[in-house]
Amino acid sequence: xxxxxxxxxxxxxxxxxxxxxxxxxxxxxxxxxxxxxxxxxxxxxxxxxxxxxxxxxxxxxxxxxxxxxxxxxxxxxxxxxxxxxxxxxxxxxxxxxxxxxxxxxxxxxxxxxxxxxxxxxxxxxxxxxxxxxxxxxxxxxxxxxxxxxxxxxxxxxxxxxxxxxxxxxxxxxxxxxxxxxxxxxxxxxxxxxxxxxxxxxxxxxxxxxxxxxxxxxxxxxxxxxxxxxxxxxxxxxxxxxxxxxxxxxxxxxxxxxxxxxx
Numbered sequence: 093x094x095x096x097x098x099x100x101x102x103x104x105x106x107x108x109x110x111x112x113x114x115x116x117x118x119x120x121x122x123x124x125x126x127x128x129x130x131x132x133x134x135x136x137x138x139x140x141x142x143x144x145x146x147x148x149x150x151x152x153x154x155x156x157x158x159x160x161x162x163x164x165x166x167x168x169x170x171x172x173x174x175x176x177x178x179x180x181x182x183x184x185x186x187x188x189x190x191x192x193x194x195x196x197x198x199x200x201x202x203x204x205x206x207x208x209x210x211x212x213x214x215x216x217x218x219x220x221x222x223x224x225x226x227x228x229x230x231x232x233x234x235x236x237x238x239x240x241x242x243x244x245x246x247x248x249x250x251x252x253x254x255x256x257x258x259x260x261x262x263x264x265x266x267x268x269x270x271x272x273x274x275x276x277x278x279x280x281x282x283x284x285x286x287x288x289x290x291x292x293x294x295x296x297x298x299x300x301x302x303x304x305x306x307x308x309x310x311x312x313x314x315x316x317x318x319x320x321x322x323x324x325x326x327x328x329x330x331x332x333x334x335x336x337x338x339x340x341x342x343x344x345x346x347x348x349x350x351x352x353x354x
């Protein structure tokens with residue numbers, strides 16, 4: 093009861109997803125696969141997660157829109173047990189896949205020599221391996237499941253990232269990665285934010301193509317105001333009308349659908 097008093101939105105999500113099952117479509121129904129890549133989920137000391145994240149997650153779960161969510165993993169270093177509890181619940185719905193968006197989302201840090209480096213660019217192979225290992229270990233400890241998808245903070249990567257990731261069999265999918273990796277690399281081909289953080293239905297329509305077999309849309313729900321959130325929903329409604337199939341990265345990998353596309 094205390095949990096429901098603290099999280100009325102979670103309660104609504106639980107009710108709306110009580111019949112939650114992994115939905116499949118027949119081949120004749122499938123026009124495009126759509127993978128939502130929502131970036132930058134972190135802990136909020138007051139609300140567990142931000143109000144914008146609550147709104148987004150409530151929408152995708154209640155509307156049965158599958159979405160992947162990039163977790164900054166060191167945000168799990170908190171004594172607030174409500175946070176991992178919420179993330180475990182989201183994983184159980186079957187509509188949300190949490191993925192590794194770096195251990196600490198380090199960007200634009202200075203080396204002692206003055207050069208700039210990111211968590212996965214212009215940093216040593218040993219450092220990158222250690223960051224991935226820490227992310228996997230902490231998430232397993234706190235969430236009791238293994239995240240299978242990776243996307244670098246700022247999509248900032250280099251040749252060391254391929255080698256580092258290939259050392260971890262747990263990770264199967266790499267957002268916007270390098271083709272020299274053994275992982276399933278999901279490429280970036282379209283946008284729904286113009287610019288970053290600003291969903292725009294008309295701009296999306298001008299740039300949308302039905303020729304590709306799958307599309308990954310990178311989005312930043314925590315940046316959206318009410319109007320931007322409504323623009324996002326208009327885009328989702330359009331994709332649903334077009335009979336697109338929303339799918340999680342791990343499903344795309346495990347179902348071998350990726351091997352059927354060019």
